[in-house]
Amino acid sequence: MATLKAVLVGCGDRACVYAEEGVHNLGLMEVVAAVDPDEVRLAYVREHFGVKKEMCFRDQRELLALGKVGDCVINGTMDKLHLETSLPFLEQGYDMLLEKPIVNNKADLMKIYETAKAHGCKLMTCHVLRYAPFYRKIKELILEGELGEIVNIRTDERVGVFHSSVSYIRGKWKSEKECGSSFLLAKCCHDIDLLCWLNAGTEPKQVFSYGGRDFIVxxxxxxxxxxxxxxxxxxxxxxxxxxxxxxxxxxxxxxxxxxxxxxxxxxxxxxxxxxxxxxxxxxxxxxxxxxAGGDIADHQNVLVKFKNGSTAVHSLMLGCMKAGRSIFITGTRGEIEGDVENGYFYLRKYDKKTSTYTERQFDFHDRQGETGGHFGGDRGLVLDFCEIMRGAEPSVSYTSIENSVTGHLLVYAADESMKEARPVDL
Ligand SMILES: NC(=O)c1ccc[n+]([C@@H]2O[C@H](COP(=O)([O-])OP(=O)(O)OC[C@H]3O[C@@H](n4cnc5c(N)ncnc54)[C@H](O)[C@@H]3O)[C@@H](O)[C@H]2O)c1
Incomplete structure (x- = not known):
């Protein structure tokens, strides 16, 4: 079967991770053109993915002038550039794998959504955690009815000291003013997306959020x-x-x-x-x-009420000793508790014989390192993207633009709530 012809727009870390998965690990993709103002990055993609010199551009307008030269774009530009680097390619009919966060406001989000729709483009967001076998299994168990109705989901992300420094205290996401993304949007639009995806039978109704910049000052x-x-x-x-x-x-x-x-x-x-x-x-x-002049929050809590009465809470913190992401889902017929960094979770059911519970462990520990970054999510995402591009049925993790919108709107509302200290309706 023919390989997918991909164009890299923004040839930094993330775009090259996806290209590595698609080209070298899965063998389903080739890179036919690349755009990046940085010559070092263009040299890297020439050497690593065999892109021809005449198909490497420092300005996207030069590539756009050639018309459509591939099947899809992998957009790995930084947060603030997502709108201007996505619209023209969608208008030319390119399907797209677009890094998260899509954009930082509702008007631009709807512009991207409408443009993709108007031009019939498949647009997938890189919500890689949905593809990690750990979270995917949780989703499958919910769909199989193991938990009954979801009552509450509790998640948190503890960003370790080193990662906090390199990305959010001294790094390129340290300032919402400069980068365009709040802490919640940059780091945890994944986690807020998970809350909506796992609780997909309903929609968020109201959100309240506390937090701020109080410790790394x-x-x-x-x-x-x-x-x-x-x-x-x-x-x-x-x-x-x-x-x-x-x-x-x-x-x-x-x-x-x-x-x-x-x-x-x-x-x-x-x-x-x-x-x-x-x-x-x-x-x-x-x-x-x-x-270091950072202006993003260094801790935040998000409390969500869904239309069916269920609730969710997500906490995120910078500067933690042990990094990790944990989850606790309470359902009317069962519960799940786990930490993705540990690689396993438990499914518990009520036990009528003892009036306590039974517990089953789902262990992904030995698959953590094998399957690519983000606990296997990176490779899973690229595989799904390639298959959908070939006309396959979307997987349970499918991150189409349609079902990535809700999580982003919830993030915007949570940040509004934190800044204005009031609940926000969606
Ligand atoms: N899915 C995830 O879990 C995850 C993880 C990390 C980062 N991200 C997101 O991925 C995106 C990229 O992050 P990164 O760390 O790879 O960034 P990066 O800085 O490594 O890469 C961005 C590249 O874009 C290039 N660029 C700048 N202006 C451009 C333009 N006008 N046109 C084309 N290219 C241009 C830069 O030279 C750079 O090479 C960000 O939006 C980030 O938030 C997602």
Whole structure:
């Protein structure tokens, strides 16, 4: 069968992850063209996916001028660019895999939705968690009626210290003003989507949210802290500070593709001397975490009431010691409890013999590493996208634009509620 001809728009980390899955791991895709203003990224896709030099563009207008050259676009641009990099390609009839968050407001969301509809395009959002075998199994059990009616869903995401720093305190999602996304939208539009997807028999009616920026603020910097760790922060302060750059970026850099992006080089090519020099001078990751100018919330709780009376609550926090995502679903006939990071969950049923409960474990532990990022979600998403493009029936996880809208609207309403300290109706 013919491979899917994909065009990469924004050839950064995410787009290349999906291309890697589609081209090299699944063998269902080829990359026929690429757009990115960064020559380093274009060189990477030429080398890695064999894109011809004449099909690499620094401005999307040059590619659009050629007309439709592939079957679909993988849009991996940053949050703020999703609208302007999606509409023209949808207007040319490209199907699209679009990174989340789709956009940050209802008007633009509806514009994308309407444009895809008007041009008959299949548009899938990268809600990768729906495809992780862990969450997919939970969805299947709900559809099989194992839980009865859903009464309440409780989820949380605890963002670990390193990830918090590299993405949300010093990184490119630290400021809603700059990046366009709130903390909830950037980090947990997945989780809010899960609440709506798992409870798909109904719709959200009202939301209330508490939270704010209260802990990672200049006033809470350690006493005597400087402005850049390696420049003016005393050793005795750095020794006690969990955000000190030495251990975080130089000794144990867990997500190395983020902090060295600003050097303009592939992270594998940046020398230790260049890293240190960048942290001392221009690298935003070298700044004191408490004084890095972030404006997103550092903790937030979202409480949702659905039309059928069921409820849900999601909590998200920065700076956690042990990172993780947990879930507890209470149903009228059963309950589920698990943590995706641990790789297993329990299904519990009432036991009439003992008046307590029976418990069954569903273990995905041994599949966590094998199946790609996001607990297997990345590969599952790309596989589903390729199959849908070939005309297959959508899977239970299908993240079409139609059923990704509700979760986004709920995020916008939750943020409005947090900022205005009042419940918001949907
Ligand atoms: N699904 C997930 O779980 C998940 C995880 C991380 C990030 N994301 C989302 O994925 C998106 C991309 O994140 P990333 O970390 O890969 O970003 P990135 O910075 O690595 O990649 C973005 C690329 O877009 C390029 N670019 C800039 N302007 C452009 C333009 N006008 N046209 C085309 N390309 C342009 C940049 O040069 C860069 O190479 C973001 O929206 C982010 O929120 C999703």
């Amino acid at each position: 200049p006033e809470k910097a350690p006493k005597g802290a400087g402005t850049r760790c390696l420049v003016d922060c005393p050793q005795e302060v750095r020794r006690e500070c969990i955000y000190d750059v030495q251990s975080m970026y130089l000794d144990n850099c867990l997500l190395p593709w983020y902090p060295w992006q600003c050097t303009g080089k592939n992270y594998t090519d940046v020398t230790m001397e260049e890293k240190i020099e960048s942290l001392k001078t221009y690298n935003p990751h070298g700044v004191c975490a408490y004084k």
